[in-house]
Amino acid sequence: MLDEGHRRRERGTDVVVAFVETHGRPHTAARVAGLEVVARRTITYRGTRLPELDLTAVLARRPEVALVDELAHTNVPGSEHEKRWQDIERLLEAGIDVISTVNVQHLASLNDVVEAITGVPQRETVPDAVVRAAEQVELVDMTPQALRRRMSHGNVYRPDKVDAALANYFRHGNLTALRELALLWLADSVEDGLQRYRDQHGIDATWETRERIVVALTGGPEGETLIRRAARIAARVAGGDLLAVHIVRSDGLAGASLADLERQRLLVESLGGSYHSVAGEDVAAAVLGFARAKNATQIVIGASRRHPVVAGLGGPGTGMTITRLSGAIDVHVVGHDFVGKGRRLPVPSHGLTARRRLAGVLTAVALLALLVPGCAVVRDDLGFGTELLLFLLVVVIVSLVGGFYPALGTALAAGLLLNYYFVEPTHRLTISEPENAFALVAFVVIAVLVSRVVDSAARRSSEATRSNAEAETLAALAGSVLRGEEALPALLTRVQETFAMRSVALLRREDDAPASDGGRRAASPSGTRGTWSYVAGIGVDPCLRPDDADAEAAVGDGLMLVLAGRTLAAADQRLLAAFAGQVALAYRQRELAAAAAAAAPLAAADRMRAALLNAVSHDLRTPIAAAKAAVSSLRSREVRWSEADRGELLETAEDSLDRLTALVTNLLDLSRVQAGVLPIGLAAVGVDDVVGHALDAGGVGPDTGRVVVDVPGGLPEVTADAGLLERVVANLVENALRYSPPGAPVRIAASTHADTVELRIADAGPGIPEQDRDRVFAPFQRREDHATPHSAGVGLGLAIARGFTDAMSGTLSLEDTPGGGLTAVVALPVALPGRQRGGSVPSVPSVPDQAPHNRA
DSSP, X not given: OHHHHHHHHHXXXXXXXEEOOOTTOHHHHHHHTTSEEOOOEEEEETTEEEEEOOHHHHHHHOOSXXXXXXXXXXXXXXXXXXXXXXXXXXXXXXXXXXXXXXXXXXXXXXXXXXXXXXXXXXXXXXXXXXHHTSSOOOOOOOOHHHHHHHHHTTSSSOHHHHHHHHHTTTOHHHHHHHHHHXXXXXXXXXXXXXXXXXXXXXXXXXXXXXXXXXXXXXXSXXXXXXXXXXXXXXXXXXXXXXXXXXXXXXXXXXXXXXXXXXXXXXXXXXXXXXXXXXXXXXXXXXXXXXXXXTTOSEEEEEOOOSOHHHHHHHOSOHHHHHHHHOTTSEEEEEOOTTTTOOOSSOOGGGSSOHHHHHHHHHHHHHHHHHHHHHHHHTGGGSOHHHHHHHHHHHHHHHHHHHOHHHHHHHHHHHHHXXXXXXXXXXXXXXXXXXXXXXXXXXXXXXXXXXXXXXXHHHHHHHHHHHHHHHHHHHHHHHHHHHTTOOOHHHHHHHHXXXXXXXXXXXXXXXXXXXXXXXXXXXXXXXXXXXXXXXEEEEESSOOSSGGGOSEEEEEXXXXXXXXXXXXXXXXXHHHHHHHHHHHHHHHHHHHXXXXXXXXXXXXXXXXXXXXXXXXXXXXXXXXXXXXXXXHHHHHXXXXXXXXXXXHHHHXXXXXXXXXXXXXHHHHHHHHHXXXXXXXXXXXXXXXHHHHHHHHHTSTTOTTGGGEEEEOOTTOOOEXXXXXXXHHHHHHHHHHHHHHSOXXXXXEEXXXXXXXXXXXXXXXXXXXXXXXXXXXXXXXXXXXXXOOOTTOOSOSOHHHHHHHHHHHTTOEEEEEEOTTSSEEEEEEEEBOOTTOOEEEEOOXXXXXXXXXXXXXX
């Protein structure tokens, strides 16, 4: 870094040393010489003076390049930022280029690996993203032998520490491992840059800069063999990547086993690879497209499972097509135990239901029993071709009803019946005419093919129906999440309804479960999977252990979703996995919400404390300082004050103390309101009397002449505390005067509405947006952009007014003033005869305090 600083300085660049730690090394100190050094800032921490980067000084100096050592350094408490890399970000934002240094062991992603290798935990780390964001990363590489020689020569540590360092952290093996980590990390960074370059320039050709092995999975039983073979190939080269890809038909009706694919995905990830799913109709083209997009160098595929006869009739398979079109990518065709053992006919269980197949058999018997005698009766009027068509129609009908196997039996039976009853010689299973023999063979083949097509369509229809049902369920699930129904019980209820289960529960390993998880725990017997804690559940008798469940799904982070009621089919596992992902999200959201709820009172108290300190530091200090200055001046014997001057000083002191009294009173009132201990005495009160007292008492200030009062004397009395209501009126009028334009009047009006009296204080000020009106009643909210002489205050006027009004069973709301401005509306109940009671004010609800247009 220092050498680069000298090179840039020699080229005329303005370079300064913002911070370099020499650690007493003479060679490092020598390289600092000749460079401008910004003086450090000294911070006292626990009685010790510690030097730190003076960020303000560097920003003021504003060089072109700043040299800042130790990127991962943690700043001394009291600094502007916690970490030095945050200081560097400030410099970068100011347009100053920065050259910094970082050791590989301080990279956050390698922290645990370094500790496992060296046995020494690293307390200071820097996020990898910070280092990767640099325009240039240079690896300062050195062999372990060279570094150990430098240490032996005393260039790194003092002589008395060299032996201990060489025998512990700086052992040859440790340094070799750290060096390899640095090389691999930088190689990953370079690879990211290369991939961005290829994407920007549309380069699809394979650049063999790094071995990447793509293994193509069909979902068949040979998948694990292919994955392990590809993993061994990747392990033979340093830094080799393993990528598994499964091609899904775009119609979503591929026959791959979801359970097998899930096991293969877990196996790939356990071997350090990544699993990918790609949609495509042409499997070979999709595999090659994926491999080229990932800049793969090798592809691993399995030998075909197709039967040799089927393979011969079907032409070149997917494997041969990939090999032929792979170009520069090497293709490995791996043998396995399932080569040539593919099924030639569909398994009956994958077709229609047993009831449908039985219905097909009965239909065949009934139709053939009717067709044979019927054709025999009109045989002289029908030709053999017509009879073939009639029997073929029967086969088609049976295919539609019962599927492939009943139709296949019907085709064979129909062929025999045609031969026996309608082909010369009749009543014998022999054929005299060659053309009749050909017709019968063609009939059987056509019948078999038609029944096969119908059965395949039926199976596809069944798969499509199931896929549609899954899609609808997932859409409903996504909709519930978007609508905010992601609460854990709601999701568990949806799982129970979808799979028709007796109960659904979410369990967590006891080692990972917090103490608040509910206390229901179950220990598995010896040899099972540990002890679990019950987190949440729905239904009757939820399971407390995965071993007792009929179905389960891993949620992650030690969580397990367990279902009781029936065993799920493999086809349901994909849908259950989607639910499990949403359950995990809901659980994490609940934990975060609980943590946020626990932190909210602390944050509110902290905001209140900060606002109170701000008030004490400014709003309370100002009247104290004014009063003290006035009293000190009066006590001075060096100046002889005239009576007018003495009166003015006394008035200043009195006004300052009045302001101080008002502020302290507001703070005390607010604390009582929030604590719910402010005593109140409700009685029948005349609104006109309260308004008059509020204006005459002087609490509104000197501008009472601008207040226009329109309160009829004949209004009914209201139930209120006269003193509290007077404070409410005074605060609202003072607030209205403060924000009204100079000379503009503030109007006070009152009227009766049913059993309520409304008191309205209207100003002509800037108003408050409707979305911010509730937030202005939070304590310590005020606008700082006014400059009227009455702007002093700590932002408690509206908060106290709302609290007092609520205590008197009234309401305080804000409305727009016609023509511009804001109107505060106080609504109080009309007093009933004999209605008098006392009580305590309720606590003021917590209101967010971010309001850009707060007025008080």
